[in-house]
Amino acid sequence: MKxxxxxxxxxxxxxPLTLKTPKPMLPLGKKPILEHLIEWNRKxxxxxxxxxxxxxxxxxxxxxxxxxxxxxxxxxxxxxKPLATAGQLKTAEEFIDDTFVCVYGDSIFxxxxxxxxxxxxxxxxxxxxxxxxxxTNLEYGVINTSKTGKVTSWEEKPEIKANINMGCYxxxxxxxxxxxKNKPYGMDDVIKKAISKKELVSSFITKKxxxxxxxxxxxxxxxxxxxxxxxxx
Numbered sequence: 001m002k003x004x005x006x007x008x009x010x011x012x013x014x015x016p017l018t019l020k021t022p023k024p025m026l027p028l029g030k031k032p033i034l035e036h037l038i039e040w041n042r043k044x045x046x047x048x049x050x051x052x053x054x055x056x057x058x059x060x061x062x063x064x065x066x067x068x069x070x071x072x073x074x075x076x077x078x079x080x081k082p083l084a085t086a087g088q089l090k091t092a093e094e095f096i097d098d099t100f101v102c103v104y105g106d107s108i109f110x111x112x113x114x115x116x117x118x119x120x121x122x123x124x125x126x127x128x129x130x131x132x133x134x135x136t137n138l139e140y141g142v143i144n145t146s147k148t149g150k151v152t153s154w155e156e157k158p159e160i161k162a163n164i165n166m167g168c169y170x171x172x173x174x175x176x177x178x179x180x181k182n183k184p185y186g187m188d189d190v191i192k193k194a195i196s197k198k199e200l201v202s203s204f205i206t207k208k209x210x211x212x213x214x215x216x217x218x219x220x221x222x223x224x225x226x227x228x229x230x231x232x233x
Contacts, residue, residue: 001048001117002096003041006088007034007105008054008079022056024105025063026219028226033213034060036108038070041101044113047072050095052088054079085167085187090179097173104167108222111209113168119204120170126199127175127191130168132210135161163203166210 007024024034038049049072053060057078067074077092089102099121101113111130120128142155169187178193179185195201211222 001046001099001101002050003046003048003101003103004050004052004077004089004092004096005034005037005041005103005105006052006085007060008052008057008082008088020056022053022059023213025056025059026213028108028213028222032063033108034064034105035070037103037105038064038067038072038074040109041103041113042071044117046101046113049074050077050092051075052077052079052091054082054088079182082184083182084184086179086190087183087185089187090176090181090185093176096176100171100173102169102171106213107167108211108213108226109166109168109209111206116168116204117170120202123200123202125170125202126172126194128170128202128204129191130166131163131203131205132166133161133205133207134164135159163205166206170204 005024007022024037025032027033028036034051041047041049049067051060051064051074053076057076061076064070064074075095077088077095079088079091083091085104099117101117103109109130116128116130119125137157137159139157142158143151144153144155146152175190175194178190178197191201211225213219213222
């Protein structure tokens, strides 16, 4: 099985850190984010990697080369312009001929990808999405009312829960037929299209094992969380 890692984004929300360094190559501990992702795939039995690259791609290619020193085989799918998540995935089409993993290059995962793959195959899903049980507290008091406007209850700063997209998928190759070529296209559009076509889109829900690195604040938080959990390695 192959893993396609989307590593071609501009990382605009992390500037100026990403002006000379592609976002997936920002350090987390002593290794780039992308190296952690590759190690996680390898530990879960996925040793064939396709890196979708664009922005500052030579930095990534020069560091990882063919992947041998990282215990994997690496191939590169190159785009000349930003294509959003699904648009990047489309560039890897020539490398895909079987069930594959697709991973965003700006998150850290620590859940069982093996189990996710097993579930995907057991359910014969078209796509399986990894979801994280996210909890937060609203900053305000929530007032519930009846249809007539009568106040029925007051919940002060209630906790709310939702399953959020982690950016890791197990997919069948036919998903690529829903993605236009050489055009910016979001993964949400692909999933919505698959659902509208009655394809089986399943979920794999975890309560742990997820660090999002979308902006400077979340990157700083990820570094703090990582140092607490794993030290400096």
